[in-house]
Amino acid sequence: MEKTKNEIQIGLCGKDGNPFANTENWHKKCDCTPEIVAETYEGKALSWSNGREWGEIHHPQLGKVMTYWKEGTPCYSTYTSPIVDVDGCIVTYKFDQDEGCWEEGSIDLGYYNGIDTCKFGY
Numbered sequence: 701m702e703k704t705k706n707e708i709q710i711g712l713c714g715k716d717g718n719p720f721a722n723t724e725n726w727h728k729k730c731d732c733t734p735e736i737v738a739e740t741y742e743g744k745a746l747s748w749s750n751g752r753e754w755g756e757i758h759h760p761q762l763g764k765v766m767t768y769w770k771e772g773t774p775c776y777s778t779y780t781s782p783i784v785d786v787d788g789c790i791v792t793y794k795f796d797q798d799e800g801c802w803e804e805g806s807i808d809l810g811y812y813n814g815i816d817t818c819k820f821g822y
């Protein structure tokens with residue numbers, strides 16, 4: 701049985717132009733006509749355009765996941781694929797290769813914008 705996907709729309713508020721996800725509460729009371737800029741679903745995995753595969757690591761919530769680091773740089777830390785979270789934001793999880801453990805929490809890469817690749821900037 702296929703798991704139902706929790707669909708998410710990313711819009712721009714018609715009043716102030718700020719991006720929001722239709723799953724977020726803060727924009728629900730706004731009476732503007734938003735511009736829908738992207739459609740996605742919770743858990744969608746994107747790819748790194750400039751990442752190299754390091755190998756799979758077990759993550760406490762995600763299970764066994766491939767991790768990546770920025771091509772052409774020393775490999776001190778590796779990151780999971782960018783993933784769309786429940787609020788339409790792209791997040792990645794960082795594994796510290798020196799300490800041998802995952803860093804707490806996730807790194808926020810901003811709202812999904814319809815582009816399925818992210819670029820390492822660090």
Ligand SMILES: [Zn+2]
Pocket residue numbers: 712713714715716727730731732733734
């Ligand atoms: Zn609005």
